[in-house]
Amino acid sequence: MNAKLSIREVEKVFATRTKTTQALSPTTFDIADGEFVSLVGPSGCGKSTLLYIIAGLEESSGGQVLLDGKPLSGPGADRGMVCQAYNLFPWLSVLDNTRFSHTLAANKDYYAPVAEIEAKVNRVYTLLDLMGLADFHNAYPKELSGGMRQRVAIARALANDPAVLLMDEPFGALDAQTREEMQELLLLVRLHWGKTIVFVTHDVDEAIFLSDRIIVMSPRPGRVRADLRVDLPQPRTLEQKLDPEFLRLKREIVDYLHESRSPTAVRDELLRRMFKKGGEEMKEAS
Numbered sequence: 537m538n539a540k541l542s543i544r545e546v547e548k549v550f551a552t553r554t555k556t557t558q559a560l561s562p563t564t565f566d567i568a569d570g571e572f573v574s575l576v577g578p579s580g581c582g583k584s585t586l587l588y589i590i591a592g593l594e595e596s597s598g599g600q601v602l603l604d605g606k607p608l609s610g611p612g613a614d615r616g617m618v619c620q621a622y623n624l625f626p627w628l629s630v631l632d633n634t635r636f637s638h639t640l641a642a643n644k645d646y647y648a649p650v651a652e653i654e655a656k657v658n659r660v661y662t663l664l665d666l667m668g669l670a671d672f673h674n675a676y677p678k679e680l681s682g683g684m685r686q687r688v689a690i691a692r693a694l695a696n697d698p699a700v701l702l703m704d705e706p707f708g709a710l711d712a713q714t715r716e717e718m719q720e721l722l723l724l725v726r727l728h729w730g731k732t733i734v735f736v737t738h739d740v741d742e743a744i745f746l747s748d749r750i751i752v753m754s755p756r757p758g759r760v761r762a763d764l765r766v767d768l769p770q771p772r773t774l775e776q777k778l779d780p781e782f783l784r785l786k787r788e789i790v791d792y793l794h795e796s797r798s799p800t801a802v803r804d805e806l807l808r809r810m811f812k813k814g815g816e817e818m819k820e821a822s
């Protein structure tokens with residue numbers, strides 16, 4: 537396999553003044569050119585951390601990320617990122633949000649060839665059309681629904697024509713119907729541009745529906761627990777969510793996710809915290 541992205545022994549330790557947290561154990565896997573890979577795993581297992589390290593927005597404590605065989609350091613136009621929180625600039629219109637990085641670049645590339653600038657401008661308009669935002673160029677984020685804001689965020693992430701699209705629970709805050717619409721839209725984007733996509737989600741159905749491959753991570757400190765191929769024909773349709781292979785894979789992933797949790801783990805943890813709190817109150821009172 538010719539890897540587009542190689543994650544090589546990447547690990548992360550967060551150190552504050554009072555404690556250190558190993559968020560990610562040394563983690564290694566490759567992603568092929570054009571592949572759609574989802575990361576799933578329990579809360580706190582380091583999915584966002586890993587995505588931010590790939591984006592170059594967080595430094596790893598060890599290991600390397602390679603893009604086309606070259607080690608990455610810091611962020612770059614070759615990777616676009618979409619976060620769960622709609623991190624649009626509230627004071628910029630839809631159009632200005634989408635072309636924000638071009639505006640930044642324009643300050644540096646004052647003498648860029650006109651054809652290059654034209655291509656960028658056309659790209660932004662095409663993206664907004666594809667996202668169904670043609671009539672909203674001048675709208676501000678507060679005037680948009682959650683789904684529309686996330687479509688702007690996707691358009692912005694694609695504005696630089698990145699080779700890799702990184703998405704951290706991009707549809708987590710959307711209602712079920714909008715979420716399905718966004719999933720179909722993302723598949724369309726992928727079909728249209730053939731991007732390599734790394735997608736973090738809590739939703740197992742979403743992961744199976746979208747992905748070629750799913751990496752299941754273990755609880756913190758995260759590591760690869762399972763690396764599963766999704767053997768469902770492309771292009772995907774919503775009906776496939778009832779396909780026996782879809783359901784079999786869902787069972788397998790849910791089993792991996794549950795194996796680390798005892799049936800009473802949540803209740804035990806709550807009781808532990810209640811008694812700890814009670815104990816501290818009693819100490820203070822005495």
Ligand SMILES: Nc1ncnc2c1ncn2[C@@H]1O[C@H](COP(=O)(O)OP(=O)(O)OP(=O)(O)O)[C@@H](O)[C@H]1O
Binds near residue numbers: 579585586
């Ligand atoms: N800036 C930080 N400083 C200290 N610890 C951090 C920091 N960012 C994350 N962590 C810790 O690292 C671990 C992994 O966090 P991360 O956000 O990557 O998890 P996640 O898998 O994305 O979880 P979720 O599914 O809830 O989004 C957590 O224990 C978290 O508390």
Ligand SMILES: [Mg+2]
Binds near residue numbers: 583584
């Ligand atoms: Mg996260």
